[in-house]
Amino acid sequence: MSFAEFVDGPFWYFSAIVFAVGSLWRLIGMLTMGRHSDYSVPRASGTSGAVATNIRRFFPRREFWSRIKLQVVAGYLFHVGLFALLFFAAPHVEFYREKVLGFGWPAMPEWAFVVTSELAFFGLLLLILHRLISPVTRRISARGDYIGSILIFVVMLTGCLALARSYEPLRVLHFFLAELLLIYFPFSTLIHTFTFPFSRGFSGAHYGRRGVSV
Amino acid sequence: MAVDMNVFRGFGEQIRNLPNRARPTDCPDGERVARAKAVFAAKLDATKATHLESCIHCGLCAEACQFYLQTEDPELTPIHKLDLLKRYYRREKAPLRFFHRLFEADITEADLEATQYLVYESCTECGRCGLACPMGIDIASMVNVTRQGLAEAGLIPAGLRAVEQEQGEHGTVFGVGPEQLCTAVEELRARGYEVPVDKERADILVLTSTIDVLLFNDALEATVKVMNHLGVDWTLHTCAFEGANFGLLSGYEKVQKSASERITHQAIALGAKLVIVPECGHAYPAMRWEGANEHGGPLPFEVMAISEFLGREIQAGRLKVEPIGRDKHVTYHDPCKVGRHGGVFAEPRAVLAALDVDLDEMPSNRATNFCCGGGAGLFVMEGAEPMRNAAFDLKREQVEATRAQTVVTACGSCRVNLLAGAVRTDWDRGIESLVELVGNNLKNPSPSP
Numbered sequence: 001m002s003f004a005e006f007v008d009g010p011f012w013y014f015s016a017i018v019f020a021v022g023s024l025w026r027l028i029g030m031l032t033m034g035r036h037s038d039y040s041v042p043r044a045s046g047t048s049g050a051v052a053t054n055i056r057r058f059f060p061r062r063e064f065w066s067r068i069k070l071q072v073v074a075g076y077l078f079h080v081g082l083f084a085l086l087f088f089a090a091p092h093v094e095f096y097r098e099k100v101l102g103f104g105w106p107a108m109p110e111w112a113f114v115v116t117s118e119l120a121f122f123g124l125l126l127l128i129l130h131r132l133i134s135p136v137t138r139r140i141s142a143r144g145d146y147i148g149s150i151l152i153f154v155v156m157l158t159g160c161l162a163l164a165r166s167y168e169p170l171r172v173l174h175f176f177l178a179e180l181l182l183i184y185f186p187f188s189t190l191i192h193t194f195t196f197p198f199s200r201g202f203s204g205a206h207y208g209r210r211g212v213s214v
Numbered sequence: 215m216a217v218d219m220n221v222f223r224g225f226g227e228q229i230r231n232l233p234n235r236a237r238p239t240d241c242p243d244g245e246r247v248a249r250a251k252a253v254f255a256a257k258l259d260a261t262k263a264t265h266l267e268s269c270i271h272c273g274l275c276a277e278a279c280q281f282y283l284q285t286e287d288p289e290l291t292p293i294h295k296l297d298l299l300k301r302y303y304r305r306e307k308a309p310l311r312f313f314h315r316l317f318e319a320d321i322t323e324a325d326l327e328a329t330q331y332l333v334y335e336s337c338t339e340c341g342r343c344g345l346a347c348p349m350g351i352d353i354a355s356m357v358n359v360t361r362q363g364l365a366e367a368g369l370i371p372a373g374l375r376a377v378e379q380e381q382g383e384h385g386t387v388f389g390v391g392p393e394q395l396c397t398a399v400e401e402l403r404a405r406g407y408e409v410p411v412d413k414e415r416a417d418i419l420v421l422t423s424t425i426d427v428l429l430f431n432d433a434l435e436a437t438v439k440v441m442n443h444l445g446v447d448w449t450l451h452t453c454a455f456e457g458a459n460f461g462l463l464s465g466y467e468k469v470q471k472s473a474s475e476r477i478t479h480q481a482i483a484l485g486a487k488l489v490i491v492p493e494c495g496h497a498y499p500a501m502r503w504e505g506a507n508e509h510g511g512p513l514p515f516e517v518m519a520i521s522e523f524l525g526r527e528i529q530a531g532r533l534k535v536e537p538i539g540r541d542k543h544v545t546y547h548d549p550c551k552v553g554r555h556g557g558v559f560a561e562p563r564a565v566l567a568a569l570d571v572d573l574d575e576m577p578s579n580r581a582t583n584f585c586c587g588g589g590a591g592l593f594v595m596e597g598a599e600p601m602r603n604a605a606f607d608l609k610r611e612q613v614e615a616t617r618a619q620t621v622v623t624a625c626g627s628c629r630v631n632l633l634a635g636a637v638r639t640d641w642d643r644g645i646e647s648l649v650e651l652v653g654n655n656l657k658n659p660s661p662s663p
Contacts, residue, residue: 022310029309030263039506041516043557057350063582064346067277075272075348136273139288145271187313189270192349199268200350202261207352210503211557212581214345 004172007179012099015179022186027194042209049208050201056213057200074126081120085156089113091163117160124153144188151181217430222633225429228388229373233596236376239368246323250363254302257359265356266303268349269293275353278346280584281336284604292343292353295332298325299360326367333360334371335598338589338605340550345582354555361465370464373594378460382469385476387424387460392452398427398434399450407438413449419486419515420448421457421477421501423494425626433493433626436653437520443656444532454480457497462504463591471508474500478509488516490523493647495549495589495625498556519552521624521648525561528568534657537570544571544646545618547609547632548583549625562624562648569655574616584609586623588631606635613643620644622651 001009060072086092090107097104108116128149131137158174161167185191192199207214241249258266275292276282282290301321304314341354364370370378381387399409410416420441426434441448454477461470478501481489491497502517518526527533546566552558559580566573578584587605592598609632613621621643623629632645 026267026309030267031260033258033260033263033307035259035261037507039509039512040503041506041512053350057348060348061345061582063578064274064277068274068346071272071274131271134273135286135288136276136282136291137271140271140273140291140294142271187310192268192270195264195268196349198264202264203344203350203352206261206355207557210555212554214350214581 003176004168007172007176011176011179015182019182019185023191023194026186026191030195031198038209040209043211044208046205046209049206049213050204052208053204053214054197054200056204070126071130074123074130077119077123078127079123081116081123082152082156084108084116085113085120085159089159089163091159113163117156121156121160124149124156128153142189147184148188148190151177151184155181217432217633219637221429222637225425225630226634229594230596232374232376232594233372235380236372237379239370239375241366241368243323246326246367246369247321250326250367251302251306251321253363253366254299254359255306257362258299258303258307261352262356262359263303263307265349265351266296266300267308269300269351270349272348274346274348275343275351278342278582280340280342280587280605280608281601284608289332290336292337292357293351295329295337296353296356296360298329299356299363301325326364326369329360330364330369330371331597333357333364334374335592335595336601338550338585338587338592340585340589341554342550342582342584345554358465362467363465365465365467370466371595371597373596374460374464374591377591377594378464378466378469381456381458381460381473382466385456385473387456387458388428390424390427390456392455394427395422395450395452395455398431401431402435402438407435408442409438410449412451412453413484416447416449416484416486418446418448418488418490419454419477419481419484420450420490421492421497422450422455423457423492423497423626425458425494425630426492430493430626430629430647430650432650432653433647436647436649436651437490437492439653439656440524440527440533440649444527449484451480451484457492457494457501459497459500460591462496462500470500470504474505474508477501478505478513481513481515486515488518488523491517491519493520493624493626493629493649495551495627498549498552498558502556519556519558519624521552521562521565522558523561524649524652525558525564529561529564533652535565535568535652536655536657537568538651538655539570540572542571542620543574543616543618544620544622545574545576545613545616546579546648547576547586547621547623547628548580549623549628550583550585550589552624553583554581562622565648565652566622569651571651572617574618576612577615578612584612586625586628586631587635588627593627593631602631603635603638606631606639610635610639610641618643620646622646622648624648 088108093104093107131141155177162170162174279292301318305318337357339354339357344352399411402409422434459470459473461473491501498519506513587602629645
């Protein structure tokens with residue numbers, strides 16, 4: 001079995017299973033820990049608060065904006081760009097159609113891919129630089145934060161190179177690195193991809209029943 | 215009525231002497247870690263687990279924290295204060311604990327001791343950090359859980375421990391018990407006020423606080439004026455008058471429960487429909503939000519902060535006040551535990567609108583208001599003075615960005631901290647209580663001296 005066959009076959013299945021089982025294990029584990037009863041009389045609806053906070057947290061508060069705008073803008077560039085690349089880059093759509101779902105959807109044109117990937121790279125580099133430079137993020141960052149950032153960076157880099165050069169070894173390398181990222185995902189802070197609606201929702205419900213919009 | 219500065223200085227002296235009054239803790243060395251872990255195990259539920267799982271270490275919480283903003287010390291980053299709890303969670307409770315144990319060291323007594331400063335002296339649990347978190351992590355509530363663990367491990371700072379021990383053992387705070395309350399009541403009666411005490415039945419149980427009895431008698435007097443003006447069936451009670459809850463502040467839940475249950479049982483015995491919490495920030499969540507949970511079921515009465523009660527009575531047209539006039543320029547300081555943690559924003563502003571004063575809001579107000587710096591017991595912690603001062607300096611900048619000459623608030627410990635800062639920096643702005651403003655401007659007031 002060649003390395004390409006290994007990456008396209010057993011290692012792909014292994015990484016997909018680790019990703020799915022690991023992520024579900026972590027999500028189900030944390031959400032089934034039970035919750036303490038709250039007997040206080042609510043001032044307003046907790047459910048509305050949970051929904052509102054989920055939406056509100058996409059938009060930073062005016063009072064904080066001047067101090068956090070770099071991270072917010074970089075974060076949006078990276079996350080929106082990554083989302084677009086992941087689900088609308090032509091090779092990815094083709095991959096989902098062939099190997100995962102059995103159907104596809106319209107992909108973005110190549111010029112949009114180039115613009116999106118440049119913006120996503122720019123955002124990610126800013127975030128990595130901020131993590132390395134800011135005394136606060138340097139203090140609170142763990143080894144895993146750097147590993148996650150570097151893995152995403154090299155996956156994106158090899159993906160762009162593979163598309164630009166149409167060179168098979170680059171595609172295999174990109175795929176291999178993406179599989180490493182899938183394996184790493186459930187053990188890292190990347191799990192926030194799935195936990196953020198619950199995390200925002202719990203706070204929104206807690207403060208919402210007290211009549212506070214957070 | 216102006217605050218008697220000699221009494222204020224005496225109060226400050228009492229606070230400075232608190233560490234000398236604290237008894238050693240009853241937690242033997244070697245048991246601290248086990249005790250803290252038992253609390254963490256009981257308190258970590260799905261909500262807190264989700265929050266601990268969701269942090270991306272972005273550090274935005276620091277940009278909302280008054281103490282970080284003033285010192286730029288990364289050690290004060292709010293989420294960093296949860297490292298101890300997070301380590302416990304990852305090793306003992308997390309779904310991937312078998313994996314984390316390969317990399318995370320177990321917590322030690324030295325870790326507990328190192329966390330003390332982070333969760334006591336340098337955090338008022340004000341909750342502002344949580345507003346900046348893109349994941350919506352409620353850091354303040356987990357700082358409180360960490361305090362509960364440290365409290366059980368005997369690591370409450372001495373000043374706070376002294377007051378918690380006093381309230382736990384004697385039910386008094388700063389030596390104020392039924393006798394001192396009765397003395398304050400007799401002084402009010404001597405000045406012509408009717409003050410009901412220890413009625414057998416009453417619709418409303420009014421609480422007060424040590425700070426009001428010892429220092430801010432004006433707030434107690436104004437409360438009496440308002441209740442009599444409304445003509446409602448109310449009482450103070452010598453068995454349950456103290457709103458302050460140093461169990462909640464210290465994290466020692468046994469004392470928190472005994473203090474709130476004392477009030478709950480008395481209110482039930484009176485047949486009260488309403489318990490009014492005085493101008494004491496944390497006393498509000500202690501009864502309004504946590505009282506039922508400590509009781510183990512819904513409370514058969516309503517709980518309101520005095521500022522909330524005043525606003526509602528004014529909005530309902532039952533409480534009438536004389537307009538003061540627009541040439542009184544004020545700003546309103548929302549006590550964190552009443553506002554951001556309690557949802558009481560509109561009512562105090564309705565009061566100020568009825569008084570027709572010129573309200574100029576600070577740049578950060580309502581939910582994003584900056585803490586006074588003395589909350590969560592910092593005003594009785596000897597090691598917290600630099601933090602209190604830093605917070606006051608920031609608050610001062612906020613006030614000076616308005617045209618206000620007076621800061622109005624509805625919390626005794628906010629008043630203490632703001633007043634201490636004003637004295638320290640020779641600041642010329644006034645600091646007034648909301649209930650005092652109302653009490654002094656009642657329309658057709660009831661008979662008074």
